Structures are given as C-alpha cells and as structure tokens.
Amino acid sequence: MTTSPRVNPTDSAVRIVSLYPDLLGTYGDGGNAVVLSRRLEWRGIAVEHITIDAGAPIPDSADLYLVGGGEDGPQVQATRELELSQGLHRAVDKGAVVLAICAGMQILGHRFPDATGTSREGLGLLDCETVRVDRPRAVGELLTSNAHLTTPHGRIDLGPLTGFENHAGRTIPGPNSTSLASVEVGEGNGDGSEGVVTGTVVGTYLHGPALARNPRLADALLEWVVGPNAMSPLDDSDIDALRTERFHAARDHELAPRRSWRDILRRS
C-alpha cells in the first residue's frame, strides 16, 4: 500500500484531474469533480481542478484522477489514448488516487469487451477483467452494503452506497484486488460484489455522478490525499434526504416512481 502522495499537504492545492470528459462523461460524470472540489473548499482546503481532453498530455503529478463512463466507441478510443500517454500509469506509480466509473473501470482492468463483443486489452491498472454475458443490460438503482476502503490511514466504512447502473459487462475481480462493496439491490459486478479496488485505484458501476449520492466515498478518496485530520464534518442534510429516499426506492424496486398509464400513452 502506498502512502499519501502529497509531500506537504498544507503547502499546495489538491490537484484533481478529470480525464477525457470529451470521450468519457456521458452521464453527468463531471459531477464527481464538482463534489470533490466543493468538499475541499468547504473545509478551507485549496483545490486545483484540471480537465484533460483526449490527445492532450496527462500530468502525472496530480493527487486524484477521475475517469468517467462512456459509450462503446469512445471507450476504446480512450483506452488507446491512455495507453499511448502512460501519464495515468506514472501517476498511479507515484501513489495518486483514481476513481474510475463504469466504462472507466472496465478499461482500467486487464481486458474488456468492445462494441462487437471482442475482448480488448485494458490498461491493467485495476486487477479485474470484464466479459460480455448473455443477459439483459443492467439498468436501474444499485444499492450496496459492507462498503469500505482501506487506506494508509486505516479502514474507512463507507455506509450503504447508492446510485444508478447502466452496463452490459460482468466484471471479475482478480487476486490482487478487493471488491468495493456487496450488492444489496441491483447487478454490480455480476457475482454479488460491486466495484474493484487495486491499491489506490477504485472502480465502480455506480455510474455518472456517483459521489453526489455518496459523500463518505468522496471523503474517503479525499482523506487518502489530505489525511484524516483535515476532514472536518460538513452539513450533508440535503444529501441525507436524497440517500434515504433512494434507499427506499431501491429496496421497493421502484424503477418507475409513480408511473401511470397516462405517461405511457403520452409518450409511447
């Protein structure tokens, strides 16, 4: 396990890099950078957010990298660019923390299926493999239990994770990884587990703005970077209200909240 990448945490701004939002960012993935930035700012910690489009050089000295979800074609293109650049690989070697969402998680693994179902080589930063399975696409609320991260500062309990998933692959964690959580409602990795953690790289099928609904996951990633002493409590009452509502929605399998026949007739 690596130590905190920040040599002097009080000295400079926390640097967050959003990778390739032009290719991977279909479902509001940009929200994760907003969540992390605000949670630092509200605690009086300076933050520098850098957006790197495909083709641009990737700085390898930032603290935290975000890789979003995306469609099949752009997913392959992003893999090619990241492999060529090697910037993310170098950053991980230096101990940077990475959050990879959905397609982002798939391409960071050893192998993933492309649009035609052909298995392609991934970036190997997450010890997992994603395969195409013969089942309907997993689309709906995802709720987990037993979520935790182990950082140099100890084990951090994340509480229930809540989000939306929309993917077709099945992800098999390898021996050098742990899962992020256990599935209570939804599909997740496909084997009852959800997400993959290898060292400082975290992958999840909670898609899009996953951190918006999961402030403890956001804070765990930040704590990895700035240490536990900087993590003063915040007013999360708006978020708690949303989480409570979504827990109920997932457990009641309320995929279609109060959907009426008139809705269906109007737009079918």
Next chain:
Amino acid sequence: MAAGRIVASASRFVHFGTGSVIGGRVSLLIDRNLLAELTSSREVAIVSATNGKTTTTKLLSTALGSRQPVVSNWLGANMTPGIVAALATSNATDTAVLEVDERWVDSVLRATKANTVLLLNLSRDQLDRTQEVRKLAEQWRTALTATPPRTVIANADDPLVTWAALVAPRVIWIATGQEWTADASGCPACSGRIDFVGSEWSCASCDFKRPSIDVTVDDNTISIADQSFRAPLALPGRVNRVNAAFALAAASAMGTGIEAAFDALDDVTEVAGRYRVADFNGTKIRLLLAKNPAGWHEALELLEGPSTPLIVAINARIADGHDPSWLWDVAYERVGDRLVIAIGERRHDLAVRFRYGNITHVVADSLEDAMNLVRQSPNFDPTVPVDVASNYTAFQEHLEKVGGVL
C-alpha cells in the same frame, strides 16, 4: 382510412386524452400501410430533433397555414401510431407537417416519402432507455439515403446532424450558433476529434467540416435567401429564433412566400403550453419545458431575472428517463443569485445538485408550496412572471394546473 377515423373518434369518446395514440395503435393493426396511404396524395414535411421539434412543427404549420390547409400532430404524439391518428381525420390533400420522434424518422420517411425534412439537433436525452446519439445520426443518414427527400433543412452547427444530412441531394444549411457540442466531440466520419474554433468546426483527422451556410440567425435578424427578417418573434430566446429560421426555410422550400410566412409566426405565443404565462393562485407564472442538458442550456438563457426566484421541477418517470444523472451536465450555476425552489419527484436530486453548485435553494413538496415560498421571498416582484422550468411529465402536471393545452 375510414376505420382509422372511426377508431380515433371512439378513442376520444372514451376520454383517452386527445385520442392521438389509442386510435393510431388499432389503426396500425388494421393496415400497416395506412401511413403510406394517408400521405399518398399530400405534401409532407417531417420535423425531428432532440429539442425543439414540437415548437418548430407548430411554427411551420402556422407559416404554411396562411396559404393552405395544414394538418399536424404538434401535440407530441410523434411516433407512427400518433401520426396516423392525426392524419386520419384530415382531408386527403391537406399538407402534413409531422413531428417525428428521433428513432422513427426512417420508418416515417419510408412510409410518407416526405419531400421536406427538417433536422434540428441531436444530443443526450434519456440515456437509460434511448440510444446513443451517434447511432441516431447513423440511422438518419441511412433513412435519407434510402428515401431521399427533395429538400433537407439542417443544423450546420451540429456535426451529428450535418453527418446525417450530407447524403441528401439538396440541403439548406442553417447557422444555428448551437453552443451545446458535448455530444459531438468525436467525428462521426472517422472517430477523430472535432475542433470548434469560433463559429467554425472541423475534424482534426479527416475533411469533415462545417458546410457553407445558407441561413443565419443572430440577436436581431434571421437572414434567408438574401432577405433579412427582424426578430423578435412572440416566442422568447435565441433558440426560438433558430426554430423560426427552420420553419421559414422549410416554408420557402415548400413554395410559401417568406414574408407571409414570417408574419404568421407572430401569432404563435405558446406551443402546447410551453412559454405560457398564466395566473396560478393569484401570481403570474411562466411555464418552461427543459428536459435534458441541451434544453436547459437554452432555458437558462431565457430566465426572468436577474434575481426573480426560480422553480425547477424534475420527475423521473418512463417518459422522463429513470436516471436524472444528467442534472450534473447542466450549468445550474448560471442562475446566479436567484433563490431556486426544487420540486417534483426527484426534488432531492435537484437539492444536492444545487448544494454543490453553492446555489441558494429550498425543497418544496408541490407547486403550491413553492409559490408560497416565492411570495415570501424578498426578491419577489408580482409584475414579473415566476419561471417554472420542468421536465416532461412535471411540465404536463403544471400545464394541467393552468388549464391544459389550449
């Protein structure tokens, strides 16, 4: 055809709303070629897009209607069944202006052999249940190849629309100044990167680029075929000047004089309730429809302001898409200092979005409660309508509260 008319009437009789879907469904079972038959002896125009298709359909119907009888499905039943139902009750030779769902363009174009096709824009919308926008662009391209219309009117500032329209024999290109480009960063021709520089765009890897422009739209004028028409129209905002430009270009291509068409557009003050200013429990409200990031990009520009409270309503029913993650693709920070009140079934998702945008906000359980909060706000001005911006099913609820479709 008579069967379709009877079913449509029966459907209305048993109070299935306007009867526009049930009547069509049964009709299709009776004769799958009904749409082709219903359009065999009339001029047809098709309007499709992610955003603006209902408004543009209404504007084009109005523009043409100054000269000839026009039938249209502008109430939003925009797949084959709804279209058949709308046509079944019209005279066989009335000109048809058809709003068509993005996914149904191929099938409707094949059946109707429409002479005129208006393609406004393509962007992310309801991704949990619809297709990738790139696949839609490919479908449009295939449709225009299989059934070439006489004229396509297309958005030259949307690379996905441009890709689709390029195969048509004649295209009138509109410089829409579209600012939402997040869904078109990859070249549809070669997967290279599209660079947007000033008003131009081009692919970095191949020769795909912005076509030469036929129609321009700016803050004050719409310029078409060497003639300039002064905006404003009755409908607000740049986006509606663009919609009007599409309607005028199409009306002109279909043989109506542009000036007569332009004059007719002044009479359109709302479209199926969109932009309606109405009294709600003694206070003026204005209804706005905003149901995806590109739509919100335009809606935020139209807001009454700069400090008038704003009500935002989001549902996540099947017609809205179950996943409101897209709220994070909307730059709600642009509301500035306004108080924003979150309502709708997904009001807590909105509240979290606003919290992280450092936006002053409050959650209310209903439009009534939200309006009470508005009236108590120090920035409430009873002479300025309060904007209520809603996504699809929330908009329908609010429209019904102020009298429904007129």
